[in-house]
Amino acid sequence: MNGPVDIVYLWVDGQDPAWRVRHRAAYAQWAIQHPGQLALHGNVAGRYRDNGELRYNLRALERFFPDHGHIYLVTDRQVPGWLRASNHLTVIDHRDLMPASALPVFDSAHIESYLHHIPGLAERFLYLNDDVFLGQPFEVDHWFEHGLCVYLEEAIVDLPAQLSPDVAAPGNCAVLSRNWLAARDSAYRHIPHLFAHAPRPMLVSAMQMLERQASELFAQVRSTVFRSWRAPALLPDLVPRWMVEQGLARSVVLDPLHIASGAPDAPARLAQLCAHFGSLPFFCINDTCDEAQDDDPRLLRVAAMLQQLLPQPSRFERDVSAPLAGAA
Template sequence: MSRRGQSGHHRPIDVVYLWVDGADPRWQAKRRRAFEAWRIKHPAELAAYGNVAGRFRDNGELRFNLRALEHFFPDHGHVYVVTDAQVPDWLDTMPGITVVDHRDLIPRASLPVFDSGHIESYVHHIPGLAERYFYLNDDIFFGASVDPEQWFGEQLTVAMETSPIAQSADLHPTGAALVNASILSARWLASVCPGYVHEWRLFSHSPRAFLRSAMYELERQASELFRDLRSTRFRSWRVPPIVSDLAMRWMVQTGAARSITLDPLYISTGDDAAEVQFSELRSRFGALPFFCINDTCDDASGSDHRLLRAASVLEDLLPRPSRFERRSAHASSQSAAWCGALAT
């Protein structure tokens, strides 16, 4: 399959998303059965917010994410959408995009899996994936023109938060997944890198630049950590994710990447400040390196006005369909956004 041209010696930069439709009745039944069995064997292991509806809810982010991708990074490479036997009903599975089923990526004995940390640990195994790729959650959007050399120059670029976190030697049952991931990284890197000094800041919820070969090498060196993570079905506080912290710290430590701080925008849909944050998004759109619309409405219904507001704003900012959308799906997207605007 041909690939679109890129700057940087015309090497492609592919893009990978995870996606789930949490409203699918068959998927919901599978999740309920799996959780009942899992919690009996793993009492008190569920990570904070590890099984709330908001973790699996589809608010239409992927559709708008692809619109932002086409708008701000038109020279992107192949797009891969990793799903659990699901395909978005609006998606035109045309050349340039591939839906990768969990069954084609993860060993059958490990399925079903509802821990994104487990799932993303297999991303670099996607057949045909380019050496250089972006990995994004579907709620993280490019918000300005993408310069490939900024992310994939002589070193990769990884974005960190500005504020430090509390130092700790132990994982915490109620700790945020990324905080526990940082603690795990500190332990492992100190054990394999003499003189390692841990940076007690978290990595941003951002587009993440990776080299496929580097991920295979990390998997080889940290095989025990990958094995433990791939034993989970739901997110466990005892087994935090690897890709969202250790992978990037290891690349920085080995010189493959550099860490920087940027000025993105984070919106939490369940926060009182969300309306102000959406106003800021409108004013800064086109000048943001990236932005994140985090669904923090947890177990709210899909018709909650806070979620409808997010869809309406995205439709206003990104009205042009990507080439990956079916024409009929675009009409229904507009109708849903108008209904959302009327409901707010």
């Protein structure tokens, strides 16, 4: 437990023409074969839109956690045009991580289920969605010692008895966790909170153990191509909830700063971010503009705030004056 803490990101550029061709063809076929199974907001443009978050996420990482381990960037035949080659960062293509028979995949829940299989990944790693940023100096002991630290939102949530197409993804994830854990342990008591959009501290050995114990759930989520309400993601809820039950993690209740870019209160929350940046354990800027154009003022407002807060390029960026190559 004294080794490095590696970093894992997923990244996609939904404007890449080659990616869009693959996406359209796959969805046309999947929608016919799986009618009524698409999760809420499961295939909107905002889910795949690249707003430059990864560039700023790496800047925040270097500012607040300069002693991080190796970075792994999981992509689908794409590389950010601004990315500088580095011995400290490895791009992992879907084809190198998942079986060829499963590809292409456009469901992050499916992709996430393979992260602990990344070759060379350290025992301790931090999984970051590119819209979840560190907001203050990262204390390894806080996140990894005395049980991994996982964050619950303050709100108490009533869940349906079973998975439902009308329930948002976090709710269905919690339903899956509750029902699976309760079926395994009659003494299980479900904590009625959702897990926050937060950095996710992980252990490779724990993920291997859970994959053996919940092989049917891993097989289920690995059968998806697009996000399905019938096969909720495992990493957002089951993994931390199971780790707490196993004594591998401890939960902390916190109302984190979550900014929905399409919400009416987004300007006020961005102002709050500006006022408290540097003293936030983490924050999330979620793209909820769905089918908006890339030059939508709401998206530009977020980009301007990130540039204001994190103007210093990271070592993983090419010279900004150099021409950017297209997606590979």
